[in-house]
Amino acid sequence: MEFSRRAMLGAMGGLAAGGTLAALTGKAIADAPVPAAMSEGKGGHFMQMGGEFSWKPMKLDPAECAPVAYSGYWYKGFGCGYGVFYGIVGMMAEKYGAPYNSFPFSMMELWKGGVSDWGTLCGALGGAAAAFSVFFPRKEAIPMVNELFRWYEQTAFPIYNPGEAAQGVKGVLPTSVAHSVLCHVSVSTWCHETKLKANGKERSERCGRITADVCAKAIEILNAKIEAGKDWKGALAKQESVAGCTSCHGKDKMSDMQKGNMDCTPCHSGSDAVADKFHDHPQQ
């Protein structure tokens, strides 16, 4: 098999572009990404093989991928973000090979426990948002993330039930609505409402099932986006609290000191959860 010197010696001294190699495998890849010129920014930095956002998104079957996401959650304990991301980009790799299969998937373990156990963004959502951003720049990814995150905030989880394939706990699990995309709030709310332990098997199972739920919803959004193209818009409106608070807190408004789109309610309602826990706590 012959390679031209030009094809092999990229500007960065490394891999040839994905599309070229894909062609070499002899596997037909319908609509595989065309290798674009190496993108490059100021001073020779910010080069990217194939160009930015050059990987083509492929439609997937949520019913096929959700169980893979659930299994991915348990696979070596890689967790929620890995499960969702593999259930999307990994499934494209299984079906279409390059360039998807060059991704170092294990890095998505990053999201476990809301990023390395810190309880920030729910890792299942993080894995999905990361998958969207493989394919779409922010102007197109943000509406997709908005739709997914708003759906998550108001949905009673978990929905998915793996039946006999359950790897943690079998059977129906109690649900709760998080009203938040944060792992810490989502888990603690569920524990508070169900009286189940944050470090218990049921909680692990719950998060595994949410991994399947988020993967399926993300694929639904991805498929709709691929179908509709640039102008795709989600169905869910801005949360009532965000719409209300940003009517004063925003660009050119009375008080421009707010950043973000999370539901404001869990942390700014003066609820019992955010009351002073450093004095007279727990109450006798």
Next chain:
Amino acid sequence: MEFSRRAMLGAMGGLAAGGTLAALTGKAIADAPVPAAMSEGKGGHFMQMGGEFSWKPMKLDPAECAPVAYSGYWYKGFGCGYGVFYGIVGMMAEKYGAPYNSFPFSMMELWKGGVSDWGTLCGALGGAAAAFSVFFPRKEAIPMVNELFRWYEQTAFPIYNPGEAAQGVKGVLPTSVAHSVLCHVSVSTWCHETKLKANGKERSERCGRITADVCAKAIEILNAKIEAGKDWKGALAKQESVAGCTSCHGKDKMSDMQKGNMDCTPCHSGSDAVADKFHDHPQQ
């Protein structure tokens, strides 16, 4: 140039392992990752080129990479997470080629505004945590993340000053300590304390400089980790609030309903910021 059929036809029909291709470029890569067998989980899923966590971390110079991270923040508006991640993994790609240069870097735009403008985890921290997880599984990545995140919570930002190379606003910027790793809290606290706008040029510049700060600190941690190996431990202890709260809220404790390692204070101290903002607000 000759390729064996075996080398080109991977189990997933795509790219050959990074090390093989790197050798083909003719560029000497000292200690380049050795291509391992394709990892594979149950039912043929979870395959990964070169095996999991097979990319080898390389030492970098924080003083060289921080300005690149700062430039990356501004490059096409890709933002904080892209800047930090490119300042680490992108710099390895520039210096060593494959497999680092196969990464679809633009996906790190994901982190902008705390993940697609949602204000969750500070994207600079997200980009750094993602870079750690490219190389290290959770048992080794978590201490690195703990050190970086705890340092961030208690540091007055921004520190970095690009001087004449400033792309937003030149000169010294006022600082604040976030006491939180969340973008929303970090930005709003800075705006509240400095009276500067969340949507202003100074705030953009601040976040660009924090991108450089976090990149430099992350590389310091990465270099120390590479030097010390498996047993590396950070210097910063658990925050006082987390140590206190988890003495009751944790595994086998009185109340196991807490997940995460964020400083508890900003949201659980009953401060003015978390008081009821839905009634009698703003106060007359």
